[in-house]
Amino acid sequence: MVMAGQRRPMGPGQAGFWRSRQGLLVLPPLIFYLLVYIYPLSRLWAWSFFDQHFTLEFYRELFDEPAYFKALTNTLEISFLAAALSLMLGYPMAYLMATTSPRARNVLMAFVLIPFWTSILVRTFAWIVILGKNGLVNHLLGRLGLIDEPAKLLFNMTSVQIGMVHVLLPFMVFPLYGVMSRIDPSLVRVARSLGASPRRAFLRVFLPLSLPGIGAGCVITFLLAVGFYVTPALLGGQGEITLVMLIDMMVNTLLNWGLAATLGIVLLVVVGIIFAVFSSLLGVERVTGK
Amino acid sequence: MSGANAGKWLVLERVTKRYSNFLAVDGIDLELRNGEFLTILGPSGSGKTTTLMMVAGFTPPTSGSILMNGRSIAGLAPERRNIGVVFQNYALFPHMSVAENVAFPLKMRSETRSITSERVARALDMVQLGGLGGRLPRQLSGGQQQRVALARALVFGPDLLLMDEPLGALDKNLREQMQFELKRLHVNLGITVLYVTHDQEEALTMADRVALMNRGRIEQIGPAETLYERPANRFVAEFVGESNILSGVLEPTHEAGRAWFVPARGPRFLVSLDRSETPPGEDCLLVVRPEKLSLGPAADAGDEGLRGRVTQLVYVGDFTRYRVELDGGLVLTLKRPNSTRSFRPAEGEAVRLFLDPDDVCILRDRKGERT
Numbered sequence: 001m002v003m004a005g006q007r008r009p010m011g012p013g014q015a016g017f018w019r020s021r022q023g024l025l026v027l028p029p030l031i032f033y034l035l036v037y038i039y040p041l042s043r044l045w046a047w048s049f050f051d052q053h054f055t056l057e058f059y060r061e062l063f064d065e066p067a068y069f070k071a072l073t074n075t076l077e078i079s080f081l082a083a084a085l086s087l088m089l090g091y092p093m094a095y096l097m098a099t100t101s102p103r104a105r106n107v108l109m110a111f112v113l114i115p116f117w118t119s120i121l122v123r124t125f126a127w128i129v130i131l132g133k134n135g136l137v138n139h140l141l142g143r144l145g146l147i148d149e150p151a152k153l154l155f156n157m158t159s160v161q162i163g164m165v166h167v168l169l170p171f172m173v174f175p176l177y178g179v180m181s182r183i184d185p186s187l188v189r190v191a192r193s194l195g196a197s198p199r200r201a202f203l204r205v206f207l208p209l210s211l212p213g214i215g216a217g218c219v220i221t222f223l224l225a226v227g228f229y230v231t232p233a234l235l236g237g238q239g240e241i242t243l244v245m246l247i248d249m250m251v252n253t254l255l256n257w258g259l260a261a262t263l264g265i266v267l268l269v270v271v272g273i274i275f276a277v278f279s280s281l282l283g284v285e286r287v288t289g290k
Numbered sequence: 291m292s293g294a295n296a297g298k299w300l301v302l303e304r305v306t307k308r309y310s311n312f313l314a315v316d317g318i319d320l321e322l323r324n325g326e327f328l329t330i331l332g333p334s335g336s337g338k339t340t341t342l343m344m345v346a347g348f349t350p351p352t353s354g355s356i357l358m359n360g361r362s363i364a365g366l367a368p369e370r371r372n373i374g375v376v377f378q379n380y381a382l383f384p385h386m387s388v389a390e391n392v393a394f395p396l397k398m399r400s401e402t403r404s405i406t407s408e409r410v411a412r413a414l415d416m417v418q419l420g421g422l423g424g425r426l427p428r429q430l431s432g433g434q435q436q437r438v439a440l441a442r443a444l445v446f447g448p449d450l451l452l453m454d455e456p457l458g459a460l461d462k463n464l465r466e467q468m469q470f471e472l473k474r475l476h477v478n479l480g481i482t483v484l485y486v487t488h489d490q491e492e493a494l495t496m497a498d499r500v501a502l503m504n505r506g507r508i509e510q511i512g513p514a515e516t517l518y519e520r521p522a523n524r525f526v527a528e529f530v531g532e533s534n535i536l537s538g539v540l541e542p543t544h545e546a547g548r549a550w551f552v553p554a555r556g557p558r559f560l561v562s563l564d565r566s567e568t569p570p571g572e573d574c575l576l577v578v579r580p581e582k583l584s585l586g587p588a589a590d591a592g593d594e595g596l597r598g599r600v601t602q603l604v605y606v607g608d609f610t611r612y613r614v615e616l617d618g619g620l621v622l623t624l625k626r627p628n629s630t631r632s633f634r635p636a637e638g639e640a641v642r643l644f645l646d647p648d649d650v651c652i653l654r655d656r657k658g659e660r661t
Binding site for chain 1: 346347348367368369371372373374375377379381383384385394395398399442443446
């Protein structure tokens with residue numbers, strides 16, 4: 001029971017929150033973000049418009065050179081595909097985790113977590129060894145007589161997707177599992193008793209209720225994939241150059257900070273638009289889990 | 291099937307559910323007549339919910355058979371049993387409106403749109419929720435959600451209604467109101483109901499018959515009155531209502547149908563053997579309900595009654611609970627109504643305790659056996 005005059009924590013929606021002392025809890029992260037995110041970002045934004053004085057030169061260069069546009073579509077294509085593949089692989093996994101016995105769940109959880117603890121760089125190099133011309137996969141396929149000469153598995157979209165999905169899968173599985181584990185199992189049971197076959201009970205009850213997890217998982221994996229550097233850089237070929245790799249080249253090799261900043265801003269805007277569209281399709285509350 | 295099962299809507303025969311490390315349901319037999327309201331009452335872990343889940347088809351029995359209207363439903367998936375189920379947590383689909391929830395079973399049966407909307411409206415009216423069809427479940431109170439769950443479980447005309455502690459999450463007043471309403475619906479619809487609860491008051495007030503379960507077995511089955519007045523064993527006597535349970539021996543007397551009950555300590559008294567299954571001379575248990583005992587002043591002439599002293603007194607509003615210690619140390623609990631005229635002794639006062647020989651139940655003392 002709530003006693004009269006009892007102090008309760010206030011939420012940001014309540015009047016007085018920002019004036020209360022609880023509002024101060026927001027201050028440290030706010031300062032941190034201002035220093036390491038908002039400030040550099042605004043500088044970046046400024047660089048993209050200034051070369052001695054105000055100019056749109058960088059943006060013009062960007063749209064004139066098809067290689068930059070190609071890198072942007074590459075980035076989006078790789079990210080979409082990686083998010084979609086993660087969903088396809090992650091959904092059954094999360095479903096199993098949410099519906100099985102606690103003991104089996106712990107084992108599955110370990111399967112998802114252990115690779116998660118290994119360095120991305122190490123894992124990416126491991127894929128080079130596994131997928132290479134004389135690697136494990138080609139060796140195995142050759143021994144089985146399925147192929148006559150080594151298949152080209154490395155430095156193309158296949159290897160990029162294998163490497164990225166491998167890294168991204170936990171980020172898909174955890175939001176999905178989080179939402180699914182909160183779905184009351186008696187809902188599916190009651191659907192069955194009301195006349196739904198297992199398939200219809202899943203499609204009409206479980207799947208719609210797991211949508212927030214799908215939304216959250218897709219947004220997280222897509223956004224992570226857009227900013228991915230190591231895996232596409234090491235496992236991709238000429239056709240898989242992403243915007244992030246281009247930015248790295250601008251800064252480290254060509255020392256063209258203005259163009260690098262412009263590419264960064266374009267990427268940010270495009271991702272922002274995609275996120276906005278996705279949120280309005282699914283409802284923001286679903287993506288943020290509220 | 292066999293003619294012996296005619297008129298018996300649901301029959302459970304030697305139904306057992308064994309999990310790897312324990313026996314949840316231990317070979318129970320149960321029969322429900324068409325239109326009957328039967329409640330399975332029992333403490334948690336007694337196997338009552340497991341029994342319900344086996345009837346619903348969510349849990350396969352390890353052995354035994356379940357017949358509905360004479361036909362075995364062992365191999366039938368839950369969606370093909372045509373049984374309505376109401377869970378304690380309501381289990382309403384949160385992403386569907388009230389009307390969509392109630393329409394769900396009709397949709398699964400591919401009913402036409404017009405029939406569906408008409409039957410949904412009728413079902414919602416039946417539970418007094420007409421006009422709330424557009425709401426989402428979370429916009430309703432607990433009692434209203436319970437009604438939606440009930441409407442959804444009844445709208446498709448099930449052959450049997452299963453309810454698993456459906457009123458457990460409601461507060462006391464609402465629970466009593468819903469008990470009344472469930473009873474009314476049962477009478478109006480004439481549907482067969484299998485109801486599970488751990489609340490004995492709920493079981494006693496609503497059911498035609500009560501099956502008391504304990505450790506996977508049915509201890510006693512019968513009308514509420516039988517369970518209360520003639521408990522079959524110590525567990526029933528202790529679980530249903532309050533009881534004074536005394537152990538002692540029966541000694542023969544010259545009066546026909548009567549015997550002396552000699553408790554381990556304290557004075558002997560006459561009891562009726564009408565409700566006794568124990569021959570004189572054997573160890574037995576005597577069960578007497580607290581409200582069947584009465585008190586009188588110690589100073590009265592004559593030597594009827596048993597002499598004792600009030601050791602504790604608790605005022606509970608409509609009645610007072612007394613603890614009376616008889617000469618010899620035997621302690622009995624009494625419940626007496628608080629009417630102005632009645633004898634109301636104070637704490638420490640000497641009293642006489644009266645016990646009608648017909649108000650007791652004599653049980654076999656099964657010390658070594660499981661209760």
